[in-house]
Amino acid sequence: MNYTIKDVAKKANVSIATVSRILNNQKGYSEKTKRKVLEAIEELDYHPNAIARGLINKKTSTIGVLFPALSSMLVTELLAGIEKAAHQLGSSVIVCHTESNGSKTMKYLQLLNEKRVDGIIFTSEILKEEYYEFIQKMNIPLVLLSTESRAYSVPYVKVDDRHAAYSAAQYLIKKGHTRIGMISGNQNDLIAGKPRIDGFKDALMDHGLSVDDSRIVCSEGFTFADGIKGFKKMRQQAAEVTAIFAASDEIAFGAISAAYQQGIRIPEELSIIGYDNLSIAEMSIPPLTSLAQPFYEMGEKAANMIFDMINGEQLVESRIMPHSIMERSSVAEKEE
Amino acid sequence: MNYTIKDVAKKANVSIATVSRILNNQKGYSEKTKRKVLEAIEELDYHPNAIARGLINKKTSTIGVLFPALSSMLVTELLAGIEKAAHQLGSSVIVCHTESNGSKTMKYLQLLNEKRVDGIIFTSEILKEEYYEFIQKMNIPLVLLSTESRAYSVPYVKVDDRHAAYSAAQYLIKKGHTRIGMISGNQNDLIAGKPRIDGFKDALMDHGLSVDDSRIVCSEGFTFADGIKGFKKMRQQAAEVTAIFAASDEIAFGAISAAYQQGIRIPEELSIIGYDNLSIAEMSIPPLTSLAQPFYEMGEKAANMIFDMINGEQLVESRIMPHSIMERSSVAEKEE
DNA sequence: TTGTAAGCGTTATCAC
DNA sequence: GTGATAACGCTTACAA
Numbered sequence: 001m002n003y004t005i006k007d008v009a010k011k012a013n014v015s016i017a018t019v020s021r022i023l024n025n026q027k028g029y030s031e032k033t034k035r036k037v038l039e040a041i042e043e044l045d046y047h048p049n050a051i052a053r054g055l056i057n058k059k060t061s062t063i064g065v066l067f068p069a070l071s072s073m074l075v076t077e078l079l080a081g082i083e084k085a086a087h088q089l090g091s092s093v094i095v096c097h098t099e100s101n102g103s104k105t106m107k108y109l110q111l112l113n114e115k116r117v118d119g120i121i122f123t124s125e126i127l128k129e130e131y132y133e134f135i136q137k138m139n140i141p142l143v144l145l146s147t148e149s150r151a152y153s154v155p156y157v158k159v160d161d162r163h164a165a166y167s168a169a170q171y172l173i174k175k176g177h178t179r180i181g182m183i184s185g186n187q188n189d190l191i192a193g194k195p196r197i198d199g200f201k202d203a204l205m206d207h208g209l210s211v212d213d214s215r216i217v218c219s220e221g222f223t224f225a226d227g228i229k230g231f232k233k234m235r236q237q238a239a240e241v242t243a244i245f246a247a248s249d250e251i252a253f254g255a256i257s258a259a260y261q262q263g264i265r266i267p268e269e270l271s272i273i274g275y276d277n278l279s280i281a282e283m284s285i286p287p288l289t290s291l292a293q294p295f296y297e298m299g300e301k302a303a304n305m306i307f308d309m310i311n312g313e314q315l316v317e318s319r320i321m322p323h324s325i326m327e328r329s330s331v332a333e334k335e336e
Numbered sequence: 337m338n339y340t341i342k343d344v345a346k347k348a349n350v351s352i353a354t355v356s357r358i359l360n361n362q363k364g365y366s367e368k369t370k371r372k373v374l375e376a377i378e379e380l381d382y383h384p385n386a387i388a389r390g391l392i393n394k395k396t397s398t399i400g401v402l403f404p405a406l407s408s409m410l411v412t413e414l415l416a417g418i419e420k421a422a423h424q425l426g427s428s429v430i431v432c433h434t435e436s437n438g439s440k441t442m443k444y445l446q447l448l449n450e451k452r453v454d455g456i457i458f459t460s461e462i463l464k465e466e467y468y469e470f471i472q473k474m475n476i477p478l479v480l481l482s483t484e485s486r487a488y489s490v491p492y493v494k495v496d497d498r499h500a501a502y503s504a505a506q507y508l509i510k511k512g513h514t515r516i517g518m519i520s521g522n523q524n525d526l527i528a529g530k531p532r533i534d535g536f537k538d539a540l541m542d543h544g545l546s547v548d549d550s551r552i553v554c555s556e557g558f559t560f561a562d563g564i565k566g567f568k569k570m571r572q573q574a575a576e577v578t579a580i581f582a583a584s585d586e587i588a589f590g591a592i593s594a595a596y597q598q599g600i601r602i603p604e605e606l607s608i609i610g611y612d613n614l615s616i617a618e619m620s621i622p623p624l625t626s627l628a629q630p631f632y633e634m635g636e637k638a639a640n641m642i643f644d645m646i647n648g649e650q651l652v653e654s655r656i657m658p659h660s661i662m663e664r665s666s667v668a669e670k671e672e
Numbered sequence: 673t674t675g676t677a678a679g680c681g682t683t684a685t686c687a688c
Numbered sequence: 689g690t691g692a693t694a695a696c697g698c699t700t701a702c703a704a
Contacts, residue, residue: 001473015691050450052681054387056696070416080406083433094428097419114386137337224619253619260621283560283589285596351675388697392680
């Protein structure tokens, strides 16, 4: 297997140049030779070598995607979206797992550079100066997914976290809750942590509710364990709370578990709203009402942006993706 | 950026051959020239072009991985394991999402062929003749992950599903249960469906329990929805059952949800054991006891096998990975 | 120890 | 229309 263009040329009695022209639908050959060549290709089951093509075209039809964590559930949806869009446009995607580690990230960037990928999608993390500079030098398109950069002007695809958090809190308020708590992610996380806290506070203030810091418990991350810990802390600090906004579905799951152990009924005694709307959200007891991020579409969008840029589009606009609230059963009306 | 070997050669006043030798730690140069060249490389921040290398070496340091579904949670763990091992060995991984679709799969195989990947990991699906033949023609290593082939002799990495299911059922039996049901996957699924049913039946028989078909409800797949449906059916057909073996964690989650709605307490009134031990298993109420498959390690193993094969190892042995039971709180002792 | 030159499988620029 | 032929950036005989 794996004949070359030469074999085809020989078999069809033409030059390799002609075969190449036909392969790339250029002009410069008669219908007859075209048929002849196509036949030869068919017979040999010839397929062009993408590596050789890449070498001369300086285009590999491959993009690189960097994830801080692979096993997080939202990653798979992002990846599925990216992969779909990429495949539709004839490209492949190489996944890189940086573990939020600076030197690993740089190593991956090196690798992607050596492999001459056409573009890079950088997800869910702060774009450090070092990364940015390196990618600048690589001179290929970059888009940020589920993150953004204050420092550099790089197109991104993201939900407006502050606004989304605002919506989530507002939802709780509209349901009649006035004593609302939040189990947040890390407040030093400027991408996914802080903005959600800010949005939460904004909503309270805009609706004339006082913001009591003891009702906001900050976790280290967005995990199930953080949710459990956070919930316990909340009960100690602010037992009066009737509704909780969890900064991720996993946190919400943790909170639900902890609540169950303490014999607190959800949503009768306590309402909980999650964030992300991962597939697990429907699996909790009760099913989790959650602020939905359209991860799949975000992945698709980011990939499409990268390809626009690869194809020379100059001004690619960042996209704030619409969020929404997926109502299930973990939030109850609060009667006055 | 992106100098070539030529630039380095010029800067160091040597031929490109010498640079190449040094790059590949071959012999044939003095320490002095080596230093000179290394310096030039450093100064220019030169990095070899992997595409050009790939063309001549016929080795791209890239492998392809085919997944039927990306968004399933076990995929991420498999992928994480694969990616880690691949990266450690200096390779990249291209992910392909076949959606269990024959023609899509073939298209991906074509693509991977054109991109000249060094090997392919095929996961969680039946290896159809068409796929196998094609990969044969590609003439690159193939390993099966979380699946195996009766028809062809292809190395695989897998848990022994029949045995694992046996263990799960046995665990329930050892806990004193005698009326045990199973919510299985699709019985026509010869990889993940049938063997688990068989193992379940075996265990019952070996322990002198009668196998009652009404206590085995077959679903279409392994999803949460299947679990809910399956559970309801189970209650109708075999309400006497005191323990249920769910063929996946998602099914178990569905069953738990349905049980909760019917006011059935777990594990007091009904025990449930899951299968897979995904990260969600710890998140259920009560935390799910589950038969654990070491997905991460399986991914790693499969990748290592591929590289062994790429490096010329002739006889690579298939690996049956050890399963185990992750005890949590969804199974109770059954008193006589 | 080092350099020259022929590939690897393409595409693209010339001539004819 | 068509065919040589020079790139692309590298590795590797083969010479020197």
